[in-house]
Amino acid sequence: MTHRYEDVWVSTADPSVIGGVRRTAVALATASGFDQNHTGQVAVAVTEAVSNLVKHAVDGVVLVRPHLERPGAVELVAVDKGPGIADLGRALRDGYSTSGTLGIGLGAIARMATGWDVYSVPGRGTVLVLHFTPDGLPDPPLRVSGLRRPIGEESVCGDAFAFADDGDAISVLVCDGLGHGGLAAHASREAVRIFMEDPHALPVAALERLHRGLGHTRGGAVAVVRVGRESVMFAGLGNISGWIAHAEGRQGMISLPGIAGHKGRRPRQYEYALPPHATVVLHSDGLTDRWDPASFPGLFAHSPAVVGATLLRDAGSRRDDACVVTVKQGR
Template identity: 60%
Template sequence: MIRSTGETWIRVEDASAVGAARRVAETLAASLGFGVHECGRVALAVSEAASNLVKHAVEGRILIRPHARPAPEAPAVVEVIAVDKGPGMPDFARALRDGYSTAGTLGVGLGGIARMASKHEVYTLPGRGTVIAMWFTSGTPPAFQMSGLTRPIGEEIVCGDAFACVDGPGTAVAMLCDGLGHGELAAQASRQAVRTFQEHADLPPAALVERIHRALSGTRGGAVAVARLDRDSGMIRYAGLGNVAGWIVRADGRQGMISVPGIAGHQIRTLRDYEYAAPPHSMIIMHSDGLTDRWNIATFPGLTAHSPAVVAATLLRDAGTRRDDASIVTMKVTP
């Protein structure tokens, strides 16, 4: 189960943020049972990434969180995502070399980060910014096929949006809820949606959205969408209520999925499942209206080849608005 809990976003604009990011990462690693050496490795990599943001980036932020275990016996994973709107890296291969730096690229220490992380990915666009994702674990990092991010409005600590995902044998299911308004009351509605999803994730999407609608009675309510993917056939069943966008995304374009007007917990129309065929190597993306729907995947060359976490972080950075809570879920159609 993947859900939007335990996330810590840190704005990295001056040197004081480097220590804050390091402490959060080290504390999380220790709480997950990492040894002293592993905790130090996580802390050093995060310090390096944060220092790079301070020196070279614009609007730098770091997300630090535990990644859900695909199975109870799987090793714990610390996930770190550094996002910026800086100059990007025109010569990425050169930036991986130890000691390479320029005043205009995010490159210091990238080679060291690559060695310290159990797994890492970098997506960079010259003039638009860089996303660096790092995963730290004592074992082999799993191949992540689903991910999601939430980000609260402005300086709020609590996000009113939430998501949850289940990736089972041959079937993947994702739910996203945009709690009405902002702050704790919106978050209460979204948390209730997550709990209901966890209890009834095996239901068809429309039936599950109906259950969530009933469960949100007495809360502020929210917009809700559920997507169920059959990986063997590539068929998607989708049901959406309210202002949640659902897309089937290819490298060269996207297809919208239908959400009907309404507010879960308050106003609802008759729901039905809509079925779509997803081509191989496409992605399912759902997001709240905290992201504008005017993004164009064709302006992000090569992005769909990256992990769901990197795709989510890149779109949240470029399509997200600071005037609303924001959430996004991404799912690979073909493992």
């Protein structure tokens, strides 16, 4: 799966964004063949979720896009630094809602969605992820998610990612194109193209192809990982951070110095054991590598999208392009 869309994060500082986000979600649902009933559920759930951000969030942002793992599905990611939800169980019960909204509450929003997840820490904010499918039927647990955000007011992000699942393992590429803007984005898109020619190759073989193939671009930092049921294979060149994270801590994966396409040692591949219930995290240097799992109680029991959105919010910088990909263990 390649990420063919720019992630357009919309600030919820202005109430007028509610209608715009709803229309975007409805347009995606209609294009994916949702019937009138399911499209209406998307419209109501998205309206309520964004309304809550407008009313209560600090630095609230929302993203609506085609779902990365589920063809035809629509995904909403809502992130804020607001007061958080002190009693999540109460918030999920019927009859509890914020004043002045449609009054359906978080529990009803969750029931309208095919899948949902929420992570909230009082005083730090909330991350809510919803996805909707045309038939509304439950689907298998989600295993991978990726999020991007451009520097400042740029319209394109110089970071990119791609992934592929062969049933036994998920292979992932993250590329941070050198610099920012269009030329950096061109380098990272070219990395995606090269990777997707043979996405299930061993990481070291993929990295060798990328190093050879990016010479006509600016180049960039590149990492390739293959996440199986019990182990992770990793090869990196440049400052893409790779981590195996769980509730008790994290283990870093080794990336060699260099710029793919221009300079660097011969790529090497490293293999690591994957503890039960671990999450593999790859991110560009648009996120600080100083985040600590202990600072996020319970986070790594959540879905890949919630983990990634929380890290992007709390470890991300607006002074650089940012990209984070999160992968759960194989089934």
